Amino acid sequence: MVMENCFHCGLDSIKEDQIDFDGKTFCCNGCKTVYEIFSRNDMTCYYDFEKSPGATPLDISGKYDFLDNESIVAKLLEFKEENAAIISLSIPHIHCSSCIWILENLQRLQKGISTSQVNFPQKQVRITYNPETVSLKTIVVLLSSIGYEPYISLENYETGKNNVDRSLTYKLGLAFFCFGNIMLLSFPEYFDMNEYWLDSYKPFFRWLIFALSLPAFIYSASGYYISAYKSIKSGILNIDIPIALGIIIFFVRSTFDIVMDYGSGFFDSLTGLIFFMLLGKMFQIKTYSFLSFERDFKSYFPIAITRINNDLSEESIPIYEIQKGDRIAVRNQELIPVDGILISDKAEIDYSFVTGEAIPVIKKSGDKVFAGGKQIGKLIEMEVLHSVSQSYLTQLWSNAIFQKKVEEKFKSITDTISRYFTPVLLLIAFVSLGYWIFIDATVAFNVFTAVLIVACPCALALTAPFTMGNILRIVGNKKFYLKNALVIEQLAKVDTIVFDKTGTITTNIKSNISYSGIVISDDNLLILKSVLRASNHPLSRMLYDFLPEGKRLKISEFEEIAGSGIQATIDNTQLKMGSSSFVKNQVENNLKQTSVHIEINSVYFGKYIFNNHYRDGLESLFNNLNRNYQIKVLSGDNEGERETLENLLPLGTELVFNQKPEQKLEFIKQLQNEGKNVMMVGDGLNDAGALMQSNVGISISENVNVFSPACDAILAATEFSQLDYFLKLSKKSIKVIKMSFVLSILYNFVGLSFAITGNLQPLVAAIIMPLSTVTIVSFVTIMSSYYARNNNN
Amino acid sequence: MSVIYLLISISILVAIFFFIAFIIAVKKGQYDDNYTPSVRMLFDDELIHTKKESTPNKDSEAL
Numbered sequence: 001m002v003m004e005n006c007f008h009c010g011l012d013s014i015k016e017d018q019i020d021f022d023g024k025t026f027c028c029n030g031c032k033t034v035y036e037i038f039s040r041n042d043m044t045c046y047y048d049f050e051k052s053p054g055a056t057p058l059d060i061s062g063k064y065d066f067l068d069n070e071s072i073v074a075k076l077l078e079f080k081e082e083n084a085a086i087i088s089l090s091i092p093h094i095h096c097s098s099c100i101w102i103l104e105n106l107q108r109l110q111k112g113i114s115t116s117q118v119n120f121p122q123k124q125v126r127i128t129y130n131p132e133t134v135s136l137k138t139i140v141v142l143l144s145s146i147g148y149e150p151y152i153s154l155e156n157y158e159t160g161k162n163n164v165d166r167s168l169t170y171k172l173g174l175a176f177f178c179f180g181n182i183m184l185l186s187f188p189e190y191f192d193m194n195e196y197w198l199d200s201y202k203p204f205f206r207w208l209i210f211a212l213s214l215p216a217f218i219y220s221a222s223g224y225y226i227s228a229y230k231s232i233k234s235g236i237l238n239i240d241i242p243i244a245l246g247i248i249i250f251f252v253r254s255t256f257d258i259v260m261d262y263g264s265g266f267f268d269s270l271t272g273l274i275f276f277m278l279l280g281k282m283f284q285i286k287t288y289s290f291l292s293f294e295r296d297f298k299s300y301f302p303i304a305i306t307r308i309n310n311d312l313s314e315e316s317i318p319i320y321e322i323q324k325g326d327r328i329a330v331r332n333q334e335l336i337p338v339d340g341i342l343i344s345d346k347a348e349i350d351y352s353f354v355t356g357e358a359i360p361v362i363k364k365s366g367d368k369v370f371a372g373g374k375q376i377g378k379l380i381e382m383e384v385l386h387s388v389s390q391s392y393l394t395q396l397w398s399n400a401i402f403q404k405k406v407e408e409k410f411k412s413i414t415d416t417i418s419r420y421f422t423p424v425l426l427l428i429a430f431v432s433l434g435y436w437i438f439i440d441a442t443v444a445f446n447v448f449t450a451v452l453i454v455a456c457p458c459a460l461a462l463t464a465p466f467t468m469g470n471i472l473r474i475v476g477n478k479k480f481y482l483k484n485a486l487v488i489e490q491l492a493k494v495d496t497i498v499f500d501k502t503g504t505i506t507t508n509i510k511s512n513i514s515y516s517g518i519v520i521s522d523d524n525l526l527i528l529k530s531v532l533r534a535s536n537h538p539l540s541r542m543l544y545d546f547l548p549e550g551k552r553l554k555i556s557e558f559e560e561i562a563g564s565g566i567q568a569t570i571d572n573t574q575l576k577m578g579s580s581s582f583v584k585n586q587v588e589n590n591l592k593q594t595s596v597h598i599e600i601n602s603v604y605f606g607k608y609i610f611n612n613h614y615r616d617g618l619e620s621l622f623n624n625l626n627r628n629y630q631i632k633v634l635s636g637d638n639e640g641e642r643e644t645l646e647n648l649l650p651l652g653t654e655l656v657f658n659q660k661p662e663q664k665l666e667f668i669k670q671l672q673n674e675g676k677n678v679m680m681v682g683d684g685l686n687d688a689g690a691l692m693q694s695n696v697g698i699s700i701s702e703n704v705n706v707f708s709p710a711c712d713a714i715l716a717a718t719e720f721s722q723l724d725y726f727l728k729l730s731k732k733s734i735k736v737i738k739m740s741f742v743l744s745i746l747y748n749f750v751g752l753s754f755a756i757t758g759n760l761q762p763l764v765a766a767i768i769m770p771l772s773t774v775t776i777v778s779f780v781t782i783m784s785s786y787y788a789r790n791n792n793n
Numbered sequence: 794m795s796v797i798y799l800l801i802s803i804s805i806l807v808a809i810f811f812f813i814a815f816i817i818a819v820k821k822g823q824y825d826d827n828y829t830p831s832v833r834m835l836f837d838d839e840l841i842h843t844k845k846e847s848t849p850n851k852d853s854e855a856l
Contacts, residue, residue, distance in 0.1 A: 097832045104833070120829040169819050177812045181805065201797060208801065 006031050009147075010052030030056045034146050038102075041109055046102045053098035055147035062331060064144075064152075066304030066316035067137035075318075076136070076152070076303075078126075084114070085131045089150035091143070094123040103148065110134060110142050125150075154301040154319065168285070171220040172278045178216035179271040182209050189264040206258045206265070213267040217251050221274045239418040242425055242457050247274065253449035263761075266453060269769040273458050276773045280465035284472070284485045301337050301388070305330070308381065319388055326384045330375045339391045340382040342367050347380045348537075349373035352503070354685050359539060359594050359610065372685060376537065377560075413489055413737060414464045418457065425455050432756045447756060453765070454751035459744030459776045463737055467780040471733045474788045479716035480726050487712045490696045491730035493677045497625060498668060498690070500682035501635035501645075504700050507615050507717065513546045517598070517606010524573070524600055526550045531568040531575055534558055539596055540566070543608055565596075574601050611644075617721030619648055624724045626650040630676070634659050634667060636686055665689035681723070685709050698723075732787040740780050747772040 005012060006027035019026045022039065026032040034054055038044050046053065066072055079086040093099065099118070103125045106116045112134030116127040125148075127139060143150055185205050221244075228244035231237065247270065254265025304316045306329040314329065319337045322328065327343065330336055336349070347369065348360040354372040363369055369382055371391040388394060429451040436444035468485030475482060482488065499505050520528070530553040532544040537560070557569035565578010576583050576599040583597035584604060594610040625631055632654040633645065639657045646655070656667065664682075668690050671678045680687065680694035683701070688709040691697030699711040700720060715723065751768050818824065 097835070100829060100832050101836055104836075118829055119826045120832065121826060166819055166824070169824055170816065173812070173815050173819065177808065177815075181808055185801075204798065204801075208805070212805075 005052060007047070008032070008035050008052060008054040009056050010054075011056075028056060030058075030147075033057070037109070037146060043102065043105060043108060046098050048098075049101060050096040050098040053096050055093045057145050057147045058149065063334075064137055064140050065306070066302075067135070067140060069304065069316045069318075072304055072316070072318055073136050080131070083130050083132055084128060085136075086126065086128050087136060087139075088124050088126045089140070089143070089152070090122070090124045091148045091150050092123060093148050094118065094120065094125070099148070102146070106139075106142075109146070110139065113139065152303055154303055168278065168282060171223070172275070172282055175216045175220040175271060175275040175278050178212050178220070179268070179275045182212050182268045182271050185209050185212070186264065186268045202264075209264070209267045210255065210258055213251070213254075213271055216271045216274050217247070220278060221247050224277075236415070237419045237422050238415040239421075239457060239461055242418060242422050242455075243277070243461055246452055246455070246457070249449050249452040253446075253453065266765050269453075269765045272770055272773075276770075276777075277458055277461055280462045280469075280777075283469040284465035285469075302335055305334075305337055322384055322387055324384055324387060327381060328384060329379055329381050331379050332375060332377060334375055336369055336371055336373045336375065336382070337391075338371050338384050338388055339386045340369050340384045342369050342380065342382050344378075344380040344382070348376045350376050352684070360537075412464065412486060413734065414460065417460065417741060421457060421460065425452070425457075428455070428752065428756075450755035451752060454755045454768070455748050457744075457748075458769070459747055459772045460741060462773060462776050463740040463744060463780055466777050467733055467736050467740070467784050470781050470784045471729065471788070474785065475726055475729065478722065478726075479719045480722070481714045483712045487696060488730045488733055490677070490712070491679070491727060492734045494629065494679040494696060494727065496630040496632065496671055496676040497679045497681065498632045498634055498671070498694070500664075500680075500684070500687050500690075501633055501641070502637055503683040504681055504687075505615055505618055505633070507613050507702070513543065514609050514611065515606060516609065517604075520598070520600075520605055527553060527570045527573055527575060527600075528577070528598070530555060530570060531558070531566060531577070534568075535560055535566055539594070539610065542610065543596060546608075575599070580607075614648060615717070615720050621721050621724055622649050622653070625727075626653075629727075632656065632671075634664050634690070636660070636664075661686040661689050665693045668693045681715075682709075682711075729788060733784055736780055736783045736787065739783065740776055743779060744772065744776055747775075 005025075007024035008026055008031035011027045019029060019032050021032050021035065024035065026035065031054060034057060035044075038046050074080065077085050077087050091103070094103070100120060103118050104116055106127065107113045112132075113127060113129045116125055118125050129136075129139060140150055140152075185208060188201075188205060224240050224244045224247060227238065227240040231241060250266055250270045250273075254267050254270065257263045257265040301319065303318060305319050305322060306314050307317050307322070308314055308327040308329055322338055328338075328340070342363050342365055345365050347363045349363055349369065350360040351370075351373045354370075360376055361373070368385070371388075371394065386392075429448055432451055433444055433448040436447045465485065468488050471488055472482055472485060525547055529544060529547045529550055532540045532547070533552065534555060535541075553570050555568055555570050557567075559567045561567065561578070561582065564582035565576065568575045577596055580595070580597050583599045595607040596610075597607045598605045622631060631650070633649065633656070635641075635655070635657050636659055637657060642655060642657070646653075649655075659667065664687060668678050668680060672693075672695070678694045679696040679698065680690045681698045681700060682688075682691050683699055687697075687699070691699060691709060691711045696713065697711040698713045698715050699709055700715050700717050702717045715726075747768070751772075754764055754768075
């Protein structure tokens, strides 16, 4: 069989299905259409930057009708005036330079768009357009038609302008500015040459340095004062207290030195210290702008829904305005935003967002339908039972755990050390003050301040940020995305791991399919596959992928009956497949099994059984983890798979079935009350509570560009078997931090010996400070990279 | 020797000028996305290349 890649999207296609156009091959009409649009507008160099960069446009008719509603549009816009409006749209498909090029040349495709700018890391495009010539709906439809469908969810509603916090960049820039200039102006002091002309300018240089240090002292270091004040107020000794104390003493002592003409002060070291500490902070903040760790149901839910009024007219309304008793319509692939009762005959609802289970659930007229499911197939109508905030799924978010901030939950390793460090430091300072005060009062003051200056735990404070920052980057490259550096410490402390079953240790993409019944001939298999191709049902897609590749046959008759199955005719062969009630006219009492029954020319052949497919490497991962951790498996499902799981998992793994979202959360809470440090690994929205409650919540994602619930870390599903490695690495990084602490304490000893003996000259300080910084930073970076590589083998 | 006052003052002023330029750049969001511009700057050449190709076309349209 000849396979060729589609010129537009790169997908394999079989020769028979190909569409040839303009000397290029395409896998489907959609891709061809996109190419046509581009070639008509002289934009084919879209294909020059990257090979097959496109995506097949999906059918979106009616999906964006809500953008006709002016009040909804107004909530989405960033800026609006009479003839200019700005909108930021997030487009998950943005992935290469071709994408940037085409999206920044939108004005050539559509009149009324003036400029568009892509933010690649955030996968966003910011479009400025003239609302009088072009509507937002037209733009969105245009984007969808060229394969860049924007993702508009409830999260975008009322966000409007998002203010970016750039204060750290300002602080860092300012600190660097002050540090650099002060360094330059300090040079004459370093080489204390006692030349007449340098001496006479001393006051000028010194006061200039003083003036330059003020902005760094006041603004750049302000974060440390605030944090120190807060921690004193709450009675915790965190690392920021000695830092803030050191900085203030530094400044007071240096100012005193200038005023009294004792020396030039330590302004160069002071600003250098502030600069390096801010740099460490910056390094630690490795953000994955395209990921969000704070997602709740809002990023899954649509902005608007179609309401059917009493006079049967349809109207798009924002989903917050849905009220109990309303009648709403849900189209194919649309999410059900509220709980309700089904009015239409039958519905097939895919709850994979909520449970991770890909196989849809069938509902009949009068059944209760819960929010969070996706309708597959025909448009359905339903009557609303609860408003959005009171629906079953959304109520999970009213749990207290979602109100807490994660940072406040745990104490970091640096803070733990500083609990001992701060009292010891103060003790040394006061002892040396007490000793010197009997010998020389002025020296006593100098020594006291020098101790606090030298021992200022800058090296200590730099260790964690640089180690964590480096580890964050390393694991990020391996597709394990951490929310922040604190997560690494939490990972190292974990002793119990709780896994969700569906979607986490099983995958919903591949299914384990087995067949039981009369053998089907190759010809018939071909017919089967051709028929399956026409169906969009998840089971059909899975079975289609499972069956062997073959020539495509022409279907003469095809009918898909929602919730039942498919009826089709090919070459006078009649085919019936689907549920047992549909094929055999009898209901099978086996709820634990998902199967598709086959009937060809009125002869019943057999059934395909879909078993959960466990992720590759699961067994060895669990065996490795079992040595150091307690493992538990939670499942929202029934006990159908208990035996398989028991065979697969190490002996003694606790298995808990039939768990509702709140019960999962309670289960974690229970473990924590027993003093366990729990890591939860989950995927769906139903795990959101448990992920939040656990010490570390890791969400497994088949596609990291798509959405995952609020969590501490996102792990790409392909890297699932690497979990063991990541846990080991987190432990190693704590080891690196501890080693570096020892190193920085050694430095402090050297510095302190200068300080206590009263010999701390500005030049000595100017050498010791940066030297210790540089050693610490390079030590932790090299060590953590070394462990990351070593662990890999 | 008072020229040193002048020189140092000028050097500080120059430094402040660049610092202000930096602040303005940050404020305008130039540091928010430090990946896309690196890709974007490579497009210009390609654009000219395609324009050359398509000029005859456009001319005929104009006529």
